[in-house]
Amino acid sequence: MSINLELPEKLNSTVERSRLAAEHIFRPISRKYDLAEHEYPAELDELGKLAKAARANERAEGKSETDAAESTVNGANLRSVLNARELSWGDVGLMLSIPGQGLGNAAIAAVANDEQLERFADVWAAMAITEPGIGSDSAAVTTTATADGDDYVINGEKIFVTAGSRADHVVVWATLDKAKGRAAIKSFVVPMDTEGVSVERLEHKLGIKSSDTAVVRFTDARVPAENLLGSPEIDVKKGFGGVMQTFDNTRPVVAAMAVGVGRAALEEMRRMIEESGHPIDYDKPVAIQHAAVADFIRLESDWEASWLLTLRAAWMADNKTPNSLEASMSKAKAGRTVTELTNKAVEIGASDGYAETGLVEKWARDSKILDIFEGTQQIQQLIIARRVLGKSSADLK
Known part of the structure; x- marks a missing residue:
């Protein structure tokens, strides 16, 4: 398998559009909504409309067309990670708050059939997986x-639902039969205005304060079977594979968020180090340069x-190649790197890095969730070990 790392020209507009939004919309209001937790960022409404129009254009043009010269597909997943990287450089919490771009939308893209893709094309979907007491x-x-007839009736409580009070739909993980274990877990698209759905x-x-995180309860919430x-079938041999496909799409997106925040911190680190009189010289051995320069070069290589890894995982998803291992590798590496990188930026910045006069301390707080949600660092390493060693979840816990 070979991957051309030159990004296709058709995605230049995605990068440019997202970069402008990050610089001119997100950065100026980043601290405002960090301090005004739970206040809806009304400045994002127009951006949501533009994003919706762009998605409609992409569907009309056929957004996952084949590049004839290389017989590869550069589609929705690659576009998503580029968008997430650029916007998260501006503010990752605001990126998670754009109308119509919830984590549930990535779940729909991962496993929906053609009819569902069309029907749910313009919804804003949160994703509800975590429950009290089940951890990771x-x-x-x-x-x-x-x-129940042509419907399913959903009962339960979900916690840490990103955009749970703002999205108009939520993708809910629920079991059809507890006795049949993980194979019976399916995902459902539930309108938030469904009777029996309530935000508790x-x-x-700690971070991403501009993004709402909700507890959502389902009490006899009735949704159509479609x-x-x-598949509604419970295939014990296939196990958990169906709903887990969701993570193969969303983990690279979260990794891209970490890359975006990491780039912001790297740029600020470089400025602080060079303004203190220590130029970063790639031609000199790291060992003879200032300790802060050595840290920067090491962290920059981890960031790269x-x-x-993120590009590879997204490219594989676009090309219908199993990428569970690669998705977890990208998420694990990016999550670990961004937390170390942002904390090092605070350390190097000293009083400036710790104060609210800049954004460095905010990036350090925001970055921690990127190593936790969509599967913690420990879970990613466990998945990677299982894939590399050929072990099942029963063999390696």
Whole structure:
């Protein structure tokens, strides 16, 4: 398998549009909504409309066309990671708050059939997986979906639902039959105005304060059977594979968010180091340069590796190549790198890095969630080990 790392020209407009939004919309209001937690960023409404129009144009033009010269596809996944990287450089919490670009939208793109893709094309979908007491074990879902005629009736509680109070739909993971284990877990697209769906509270958080994080309860919430994503059949041999495809799409996007925040911190680190009289010289051995320069060069190389892993995972998803290993590798590397990088920026900045006069301390707080949601660092390493060693979840826990 070979990958041309030159980005296709057709994606230049995505990068440019996102970069302008990050610089001229996100950065100027970044601190404002960090301090005004739970206040809706009304400045994003127009951006949401533009994003919706762009998606409509992409569908009309056929956004996943084949590049004839290389017989590869550069489609929705590559576009998503480029968009996430650029916008997160501006503000990752605001990126998560753009109308119509929820994590649930990536879940729909991962497993929906053609009819569902068309029907849910313009929804804003949050994603509800985590529950009280189950930690990072997605297979321990206790929310139930009970078949009743042409509907499913959903009961349960979900926590840490990003955009849970703002999105108009939510993708819910629920079990059809607890006795059949993880194979019975399916995902459902549920309109937030469905009777029995309620937002119980909003969380106060360490970072990404401009993004709402909700507790959502489902009490006899009835949804049509055609809102189930993927097959309704419980295939014990296939196991958890159906809904887990969601993560193969969303983990590279989260990795790209980490790359975007990391780039912001790297740029500020470079400025602080060079203004203190220590130029970064790539021609000299690291060992004879200032300690801060050595840290910068090491972290910059880790950052580059994170981005290359992310590109690979997204490219594989676009080309219908199994990428569970690569998606977890990108998420693990990028999540670990961005937390180390932003904390080092605070350290090097000293009082300036710790104060609210700049954004360095905010990036350090924001970055931590990027190493946690969509699967913690420990979970990613476990998945990687299973794939590399050929072990099942039962063999390696």
